[in-house]
Amino acid sequence: MARRIPVREMLRLRASGLSATAIARTQPVSKTSVVDTFHAADERGVAWEDVEGMTDAEAYALLFPERVHDGPVYADPDWDRVHRELARVGVTLKRLHAEYRDGARSKGEPFMSYDRFCKRYREFTVRRQVVSRVGHKAGRILEVDWAGPTMALVDPATGEVSKVYLFVACLPFSRLSYVEPTLDMGQDTWLRCHVHAFAYIGGSTPCIVPDNLKAGVTRHPKEGEVELNGAYREMAAHYGSAVMPARVATPRDKPSAENEVWQAALEIIAALRDEVFTDFNQLKAAVAAKLEEHNARPFTKREGTRREVFEEQERPLLRPLPAAPYEVCEWVYGRKVQKNCHVAYRRNYYSVSHLAVGKTVDLRVTDATLEVFLGGERLATHPLFPAFARNRYSTHAGDLPEGRSYSDWDAGRIRRWADRVGPSCREVVDRIFQRVDYEEQGFNAALAVLRLEHRYTRQRLERACGLALASGGPSPRYRHLKPILETNQDLVSRAHADDGGPGEDEAGYVRGADFYGEA
Numbered sequence: 214m215a216r217r218i219p220v221r222e223m224l225r226l227r228a229s230g231l232s233a234t235a236i237a238r239t240q241p242v243s244k245t246s247v248v249d250t251f252h253a254a255d256e257r258g259v260a261w262e263d264v265e266g267m268t269d270a271e272a273y274a275l276l277f278p279e280r281v282h283d284g285p286v287y288a289d290p291d292w293d294r295v296h297r298e299l300a301r302v303g304v305t306l307k308r309l310h311a312e313y314r315d316g317a318r319s320k321g322e323p324f325m326s327y328d329r330f331c332k333r334y335r336e337f338t339v340r341r342q343v344v345s346r347v348g349h350k351a352g353r354i355l356e357v358d359w360a361g362p363t364m365a366l367v368d369p370a371t372g373e374v375s376k377v378y379l380f381v382a383c384l385p386f387s388r389l390s391y392v393e394p395t396l397d398m399g400q401d402t403w404l405r406c407h408v409h410a411f412a413y414i415g416g417s418t419p420c421i422v423p424d425n426l427k428a429g430v431t432r433h434p435k436e437g438e439v440e441l442n443g444a445y446r447e448m449a450a451h452y453g454s455a456v457m458p459a460r461v462a463t464p465r466d467k468p469s470a471e472n473e474v475w476q477a478a479l480e481i482i483a484a485l486r487d488e489v490f491t492d493f494n495q496l497k498a499a500v501a502a503k504l505e506e507h508n509a510r511p512f513t514k515r516e517g518t519r520r521e522v523f524e525e526q527e528r529p530l531l532r533p534l535p536a537a538p539y540e541v542c543e544w545v546y547g548r549k550v551q552k553n554c555h556v557a558y559r560r561n562y563y564s565v566s567h568l569a570v571g572k573t574v575d576l577r578v579t580d581a582t583l584e585v586f587l588g589g590e591r592l593a594t595h596p597l598f599p600a601f602a603r604n605r606y607s608t609h610a611g612d613l614p615e616g617r618s619y620s621d622w623d624a625g626r627i628r629r630w631a632d633r634v635g636p637s638c639r640e641v642v643d644r645i646f647q648r649v650d651y652e653e654q655g656f657n658a659a660l661a662v663l664r665l666e667h668r669y670t671r672q673r674l675e676r677a678c679g680l681a682l683a684s685g686g687p688s689p690r691y692r693h694l695k696p697i698l699e700t701n702q703d704l705v706s707r708a709h710a711d712d713g714g715p716g717e718d719e720a721g722y723v724r725g726a727d728f729y730g731e732a
Contacts, residue, residue, distance in 0.1 A: 218242050220250050221264050221272040227251065228261035253277060287325040288317070292337040300351040300386065300526055306331055351386040352530030355418040355454075357407065359398055362482050364500075366396075369491040377496060379481070380406040387523035389414065392481060392504050394497055404448050404541045412538065414523075416531025417452040424458070444542070451539040453532055480507045540579040547573050553653040554612050558583060561605045562654070563595045564612040583607075604690070606654035613653060624652040627659050634666060635675035637682055644688040661691040669698050676703035 219240060226236045233251065237244040253276040254260070264272040273280075290313045298304050310330040317324035325333070360379035367374055378398050382391040391410045395402045411417050449456045481503045490496040508519040517525075548556050550569045555562040558576055565574065565585050569592060577584040578597065585593040595607040624646060631642040642659045649655040666674050677697040681689035697703055 218246050218250065218273070219269060220254075220276050221267065221269050223247055223250050224254060224259070224261045224264055224272070250276065287323050287329075289333065290330075292334065295334060296337070297526075300530075306334060351527040352384075352416070352532070353418055354385055354420045354422055355382055355410065355414075356385060356422045357382045357410070358424050360392075360482075364394060364482055364485070364496065365490070366493055366496060367489055367491050377490075377493075379500075380410075382406075382410040384414065384418070384523065384527060387519055387527045389508055389519045389523040389527070390476070390504065392500060392507075394493075394500050396493065400444060401541045404444060404539070407448060408539050408541075411452055411534060414531065415528060416534060417454055418531065419454060421449055421454050421456050422458070423456065448539050448541075451535060453535075476507065540581070543578045545576040545578060548576055549573055551657070553656045554614075555606065555608070555653070556585060559598075559600070560603045561598045562607070562657075563593065564606070564608040565593050566612050567614040604658060606649060606651070608651050608654055610651075613651065624655075627656065627663070630663050631659075634663065634671050635678070637675050637678035638662070640682060641678045641689050641694075645690065648688050658690055662689075662694060665691070665694060665698060673698060673703050 219242070223236055223240065223242075226239070231239075233244055233247045236247050240247070257276065259275060264275065267275070290309075295306075295309050298309060299306070307327065310327045313330065314324045358381050360381050362379070364377040364379065365374050366377050375396065377394045377396065380391075380393045380395055380403070383389070391413045393406050393409055395406065407421070445456060481500055484503055485499055488499065490499070508523075511518050545558065548558070550556050550565045550572055551562075552570055553562075554567045554570060555564050556574060556576070558578065563583055563585065569587055572587060574592065575586045577586060581597055583595045583597045584591055585595075593609065593612065595609075598605050598607070628639065628642060631639040641662055645659045645662070646652060646655045662674075662678075665677075669677075674694070677694045678689065680697055680703060681693050684693075686693060
């Protein structure tokens, strides 16, 4: 309805003797409106005394009854439908207003302006106590953060208390939350929590909005481009998402996550405050149970629950998950391919094509696999040996050259060197080759044994090999022989034999004075 003119005040001023021109100067109306009011009053025989006890609206209705409507001038659209449609990708208030306008025109009905349309929608959200959909599209954003409050994990043996941190993720549209307890806030943990969050909601979103923590954002200047952590960008790309960090010291950029951090502290940490956890899996199960209660609890200012709104309106709009979840990886740069066609990683060896021998490669290591890259091209993939494994080889037969050894060394040459040292050394080398699938896998271990001759004498290496074999070890190696030579056990054994004591075949490990310090 148009703004009503103050007819009651104009009639009072007219009764005081002011002209129409003077009244127009003192009131926020034109002289034409003043004259129209006087004409309407004269036609209906209305004076100041008749309206003195009325309100402005009543006086206006008395003079201009044809301008007063019992209902709104324009028919309202179906605001429930408008609210639902705004949740869909690409739908805006401007588009919905255009559809409303075209429908009204086709029926020959008046329609409200775009500004009034927006204002009426805001009034609808306040009246129905629902969250405005403007800026919160379903399935578009996942807000993530670490909760400030922490939980505690007690070691039952020592009584030591460790902090347990909470990772929080939230979909702003449905406010469905995901909370995961962790023992640290490192980069790998941060990435794994994202993987688990996407698995929990059963899809991915185009945007991830984190805070400016170092595990995800390398640099966020006031001007210029944001620099993301490489692993974080790789993880987001795996799920078809883009990372859009909140501005520094601007929590309003991710209000849903900020609110859910408080909710997590209130409904999970506070609810479990009297329980003492000595097992991390037990703590995770308790947090997961409280999380489900939180997502299933009815809203206080809107209909439904987080879970219901998510399942009905947001889950269908999420992007499908990739066929395989993202694997958190470690990049190791600048490893040289050895002449035996293998590259070393944590004291184990993985084969690479013989064409890459002598070149520098990069390793991508996940929890289960090791991949070898040269100039961005993947050359080989191997199952990763467990952390406790040592001196193991993973070899693809196709990586080794056919018909000849690519290395300057071969098994025959190594055995001939061992023969020059002595029979015990030859036995040690033969046992090394017996325990590998390909001869190339034994080159490094055998040469490491033989090169002890350069630091010690050939005779001492032979006696050390004899002592190692006599000790009963299945396959003596460098790590067994070096302590014998460093502690002069081979010399002590020889002295015993010269004095008529136990011979080399009867001797065990005997540590000399050099091992224990000066006598």
